[in-house]
Amino acid sequence: MMRPTGRISYQGKRVLVTGGMGFIGSNLSIALVEEGAQVTVVDSQVPGCGANPANLAPVRGRLQISTADIRDAREMRRLIPEQEIIFNLAGEISHLNSIRDPQRDLAINCGAQLQFLDLCRTLNPSAAIVYASSRQVYGRPQYLPVDEQHPVHPVDFNGVHKFATEQYHFLLRRQFQVPAICLRLGNTYGPRQAIHQDCRGFIDTFLRTALLGKPIVVFGDGTQVRDMLYVGDAVEAFLRAGLAGGRAEPVYNVGSWEPVALWEIAQMLARLAGGPQPTLAPFPSDRLAIDIGDFHTDARKIHNDLGWFPRIGLAEGLKTTLQFFQGQEAKILDASRVILS
């Protein structure tokens, strides 16, 4: 990844990445290593949370890896001190899993984070913490585009717990002056996404289907819009927030500036992958319960404060993503063929 202009580099900085084997965490860790940071990844590979040790293959031997759970207080006491910046991406990401087992989601997203953050505050209160939150805290929009003042009405347990964990970060900042920042990420896609699982957003399924050469199925009439965020742009938002620390605001939306209809995304993917035309189908009931209609974010605040903006357009991002999976990770796709065929 080319380093964007307009910020200093991470050369020599000591950073911790929780959830660093996951989709966004691994892309972030790779970028940090490439900028010369001293990176420690902690990831216990909780099933369903998107971790994949192969994600870190490009930087093998160039970072430290701990396979502890962030609830492992002894190991966290070893890892947290001395860090300059903590990127906090550990957590359950599946909306549907959270509906099936909300207690598990509560334990992973709130219980574990509460303990981890308490250790951060007591052991290393001056380290910046950047938390991976989600646009899902807003729920179904009351107006578009959705800015950071939009009311919070999550439509699933995962969103409720993500918001509670955001609030833990705000409390650290308010009560203990910890420079904590929450990024509410839009629909993120790109290399290392867990497309072999079927628990997160529509784009996982779209990508996998396109790669399998099958027709992508779009629920509803296909006119719903989202803003799709390329993972490289998401990573850049983390990097900027981490450097800004206490100068940053407590919360930022991070989303692309071009809302696009699901049908358009499906068509673009089918064309890029050389596959058949997409088709429409009615919403399954479990998906309908958590559907939020149209969504796109107002990300002007992070642009104004931190100079961030999305650099990768949808066509370029999808092309890069397809190439990544076609080339480097045939095995994952083979596995999904077995699971899903």
Place this chain on the structure above:
Amino acid sequence: MMRPTGRISYQGKRVLVTGGMGFIGSNLSIALVEEGAQVTVVDSQVPGCGANPANLAPVRGRLQISTADIRDAREMRRLIPEQEIIFNLAGEISHLNSIRDPQRDLAINCGAQLQFLDLCRTLNPSAAIVYASSRQVYGRPQYLPVDEQHPVHPVDFNGVHKFATEQYHFLLRRQFQVPAICLRLGNTYGPRQAIHQDCRGFIDTFLRTALLGKPIVVFGDGTQVRDMLYVGDAVEAFLRAGLAGGRAEPVYNVGSWEPVALWEIAQMLARLAGGPQPTLAPFPSDRLAIDIGDFHTDARKIHNDLGWFPRIGLAEGLKTTLQFFQGQEAKILDASRVILS
């Protein structure tokens, strides 16, 4: 308590009150019994949560009591079916306890409620649920008076977890059509308040100090305003919300309409109790961390939708409260004298 006009009575209705030995829960349970409801109270008397079996003395033998924790799934499976309305007041109420032990607060307020609500939804989805939330979810006001659209920024873990539990109720309503309603209560006071403990709001301490004949200490300059809600008015809001069920909105503010300065409350209490003049003192640091400045609510929505309005003015409410503790519960006061002198 005189039954206000303008609603039907609870005669013969089967109701469950979780946290029914607590301050508001016991006042609600007594009112329900007096209206002829078939009342079951469930309260495990978690230390610090305000439960006091003596609170239910006026209706002894006229209601069912279960001392199970709401996490006791077997007992809840016995109690939940057949209820027409569930008043859900169980939970930790102390802001300061939540800062000292946030994991405990998470377990009591989120973990326990998540399981309890899941049982409600599966065993008895048509029963209305009325949850006791709090104005503390708003945090420090961005504008006054605070309406239900005000952004949510709790200043302590207790507020974060209360909001998460509110959201669980919204999810039941949205995903499973359970008629669930959350009441965001203002600063509530009145008979059966846990004034012998020192964990909740300033009014506990004010009342206890006045009853002990000592000078009430007001933190800051005394100009901060609150709206004080007499418990009888809070109870009436629960009763109306329970009858309204799915016709009610998901959330209502419940607060008095007369903002009053803390200094004025202290003076009024000293005068009514015949005690010495109040004094001012700087905020202790632990209180300052969770201080929210001026606060008063806009409670027009519950007035318009459910016909509720506060009937008891501050002077009348404080007088009744002092008389209650002076007359009926000398023992509690004696206990507090031992603890706090």
